């Protein structure tokens with residue numbers, strides 16, 4: 001399979017200043033959104049500074065950290081922006097995705113319209129990433145880790161949510177690390193649905209909530225697939241001792257939470273398309289395209305192993321069983337662990353909806 005020819009001119013690069021400007025806008029938007037809820041809930045707001053840095057080669061990556069009390073930062077790896085931008089603008093030009101859009105919208109797809117959807121997908125992918133990091137902050141993960149550091153006498157020399165950060169904190173159990181990742185994903189998915197099913201936002205974008213869900217699902221698939229594609233997990237067999245969560249599995253859960261959040265926020269079942277379309281059509285399509293895109297985009301890079309088969313073995317029964325257990329346990333475990341740290345309730349008592357406070361979204 002090849003990327004269509006017309007897609008090639010869209011590989012563009014960005015200057016740091018431009019990425020900073022765009023990233024600042026996204027972070028400020030997301031932070032304002034969450035802060036409005038927090039103000040109403042507890043009368044406080046957090047300060048979060050966006051940073052664009054260079055720390056993980058060309059990987060799509062971001063992490064959150066604390067600067068001082070009630071003040072935090074989110075740092076995004078600079079190449080993330082170009083990879084996400086170029087992928088979004090390429091994917092909408094691929095014939096199968098054009099067909100999906102056409103089937104859905106039943107209208108002529110002009111280049112302008114496709115470019116507009118590419119921008120929406122680009123924006124959604126960055127927001128998924130940013131809300132995940134905000135989940136680590138607002139749900140108290142960062143303060144929890146900082147407190148543990150103090151108790152165990154760890155110097156604050158490694159970032160809380162980076163690979164080195166996790167290695168420097170062996171006193172936090174792997175299942176707790178993993179639960180924190182679920183929790184940040186749930187925070188992200190619920191906020192995405194809150195924003196992108198809100199009437200005014202939909203009017204502004206000129207789409208209905210159903211198509212918006214379609215774009216959110218596409219964006220989540222794109223992001224997790226791109227993150228998985230170029231990275232081979234070294235020792236997946238030791239999953240129980242690591243903080244690692246398989247991206248494919250995270251993606252499945254993320255999409256599940258999107259559907260659950262839709263039902264909860266809009267108080268109706270989502271009827272636009274079913275999970276079958278996601279697992280049998282969309283995910284395989286995006287995996288093939290992401291592999292193809294990454295191979296073209298990183299043509300000159302010989303040292304990264306881009307393959308659709310990367311880490312597929314992580315989805316065997318034993319892994320699934322273990323991660324399902326972590327996911328089940330997390331509602332009880334994290335609620336206790338994060339008491340006194342989380343700015344929002346980690347689990348809503350009445351609904352047991354994860355990552356909750358959905359009722360505060362409007």
Ligand SMILES: [Zn+2]
Pocket residue numbers: 132136161181184
């Ligand atoms: Zn995380």
